Amino acid sequence: MAFNTGLSGLRASSVDLDVTGNNIANASTVGFKGSKVQFGDLYANGFLSSGTNPIGDGVRVQDVKQNFGQGNISFTDNGLDMAINGDGFFVLNNGGETRYSRAGQFGVDQDGFITNNQSMRVQGFQADGDGNLSGVRGDLQIDTDNLAPRRTTNLESELNLDSRQGVLEVSGTKVQGVQPAADDPIDAQILAIAYPDGSNRDVSIAAGTEASQVAELLNQEEGVSASARTVSEIPQAGIVAGGTVTVQGTNFDIPDPIPAGESPAEWLQRAVNDSPLNSVSATSNGAGGLVLTESRGSNLALAYNGSVGTIVQTGSINVTLDRDLTLGSRDPADPVTASDPDYGLLAGASETPFRSNVFDPNDQRTYNHATSSTIYDSLGNSHEITQYFVKEPVSGGESAWAMYVQIDGQDVGDPPGPGGEPSQARYELQFTPDGVLESIDGDPRGSVLISNWAPLDQNGDPNGAAGPRLLSEGATTPIPDPPNSSNFVINLGETTQFGSAFGVNDQRQNGFTTGRLSGLDVSDTGIVFARYTNGQSQTLGQVALATFNNSDGLAPVGETTWVETFESGQPVVGKPDTGTLGSIKASSLEESNVDLSAELVNLIIAQRNYQANAKTIETSNSVTQTIINLR
Incomplete structure (x- = not known):
């Protein structure tokens, strides 16, 4: 019995020495988890009986327990x-x-x-x-x-335009004219421009010409800048649940019933502003109806309740003349000169003072503020976009700024000019009395689409990147994914006009060049x-x-x-x-979670246990030898 007991102790102590030695060997092993031997005593027992021998039969290794505690x-x-x-x-x-x-x-x-x-x-x-x-x-x-690389499709500009800034040098004339309703087309006339050197330029307007076409003709003349806008109103009676309103050939079927929390007019306003009709925006008229604005001055094709006879639309033209220029209108059969005091622009024309220095990106005296940013074409080439801001005269209680856009010093306006070249990109920003951006060119979304940018290389030649898709070719917002042109959107929705210095609060875009x-x-x-x-x-x-x-x-x-x-x-x-x-x-x-100090102490204990069990065997051998030596 003593031999077996001692042998079991030797085996257990040997396992303890092995485990302790393994822990010590892996004390510097990354991620190693130490182990500890767990022992149990042995007693003789039989089936359905615990036995009658109270003396133990030694020890055995029950388990080698792993320690998954956190290491340093x-x-x-x-x-x-x-x-x-x-x-x-x-x-x-x-x-x-x-x-x-x-x-x-x-x-x-x-x-x-x-x-x-x-x-x-x-x-x-x-x-x-x-x-x-x-x-x-x-x-x-x-x-x-x-x-x-990723081409730029969105540019976020969060700016503050200093409301304390004044309109640049005031001297000259700003002429505003009103186009008759669509059912009462404009008469044939000649717009005469008189220059300080005594020369004159006649611009012939054919009968029925749209306001946008008049503005386009005037923009071709030196020292003249013109923009147009067409406005029409849909009364509350024309916007009913289950009805259809047609704008520029697009049908808007008003649902019945209307979604909770909306009126038919509110639903239609949201639908028009979210539609691909980029140049058309809708605002409330305060009486349950809507005011539709065509920002380029084209005629509005409207229909509602199956009738178009009661629809009235008004086109307006704003003309900015350089210093000492005058503009007049006359019947083609009237030989009167441009200096005649009876001259006017269309019906109901009016004149107001305006800043004389026409915007020139190369002349800092012609704009109040400017900011530049980097954008990327489809090949990952970088280009510099510059936004110029010019304070406009206050009209109608609203404060306005004009924003001009150039990329790499080139115009990107759409529609193109007479020669097919991009026109000057100009956008009018209207602000509320609280300094919050109200609209851009009548659009309350606060964004503009750049749809006539052809990326060029350093020599001014096309660089092979994707080119523009014009509005006339179906350019829309939001930009399709994946994009198929160089078009991108400038979002100015967070721009303000407060009484503090001009500042760029945030300017970010979503494009980048290639990278390793x-x-x-x-x-x-x-x-x-x-x-x-x-x-x-x-x-x-x-x-x-x-x-x-x-x-x-x-x-x-x-x-x-x-x-x-x-x-x-x-x-x-x-x-x-x-x-x-x-x-x-x-x-x-x-690191390993082995405690080296504790393992060295345990090594001593295991060694002592091994020696003690060996002594048990030695003693049992001595006793046995004594018995054998009996005569």
Whole structure:
């Protein structure tokens, strides 16, 4: 009996020495978890009986218990090194076998996959081409290709225009004329422009010419700038649930019943403003109806309740003349000169003082403020867009500014001029008395579409990037995805006119040039970001972590990894820093949780136990030898 007892103690102490030695050997192994031997005593017993011998039969090793306590976290210089702060295991793909580890010494292999030192691939949640994470789990891969360029489709400009700024030098004439209603077309007439040198220019207007056409003809003349607008009103009686309103050939079928919280007029106003009719906007007339504005001065084709006979629309033309220019109107058969005091522009024309210096981007005296930003074409080439702001005379109690736009010093206005070249892009910003942007060219959305920009190279030649799509060719907002032209939107919805200095509060656009991979970052939630030389970053994926109901049941298989067993239960895989899962510390590693001091003490104890059990065997041998020596 004593021999067996001693032998069992030797075996148990030997296992204890082995486990302690293994812990000491791996005291510097990243992610290693120490183990501890658990012993149990032995007593003789039989079937349905605990036996009658109260003397024990020795000791046995019940289990080698793993300690999954947190190890210390140390920092490294490798951006892909990761440490788990809390519960969880990295999920690794070992050629189809799934393993779990706390060792986060990772790098990138030749195929771009994130792997550990044994070429096991790190598992994570995949991201699509736009960086949106999905719930699909797979091998995390770093795309080392260049980041493709993205053309600019939206430019956000949040500015403050100083309301204290005055209108630039006032000297000259601003003429406003009113076009008769569509059912009472304009008469044939000649608009005569008199210049200071005594020369005259006659502009012939044919009968029935639209306001937009008159403005276009005047814009061709030197020292003359003209814009037009057409306005019509739909009364409340013309907007009924279940009815149809037609605007510029587009039918708006008013639903019946109307959505809760809206009136038929409110529904129609929203529908028109959200429609592809970029030059048409709708506002309330304060009496249950709507006012429709065509910002270019073209005739409005309207129909409602099946009748068009009662529809009245008015076109207005605003003409800005350079210093000492005069404008007059006469019948083609009337030989009167432009200096005749009877001259006027169309019916109901009026004149008001205006600033004399016509906008010139090369002359800082002709604009109040300017700001520039960088945008990108479809090839990733950068271009400079400049927005110029000019304070306009106050009219009708509203404060107005004119915004001019140029790209690389070139005009981008649509429609094109007589020679097919882009016209000057000018937009009128109206502000409420509270300094809030009310509309741009009558459109309350606060945005403008740039639809006539042809990207050029440094020599002024087309650079091969996607070109414009004009309004006449079907250009619309929002910009289609994927975009098919160089068109983009300038959004000024947050622009204000307060009594403080001009300032650019925010100016951002969504385009960028091509970029090369310059580095990787990992967030606390395990999201892997790629950084590129163009300043952009993109989400490549998110590291997955696994947890088990019984981590002690995992089976160690070497290389500081474990595999799932029946005792551990199935893994629960999720995103870091969610639920009970820990967070990720980038450029860090979790050290072994072995307490070297405690292991050295335990080594002494194991050695002492081994020696003591050996002494038991030695003593039993001496006793046995004494018996054998009896005569």
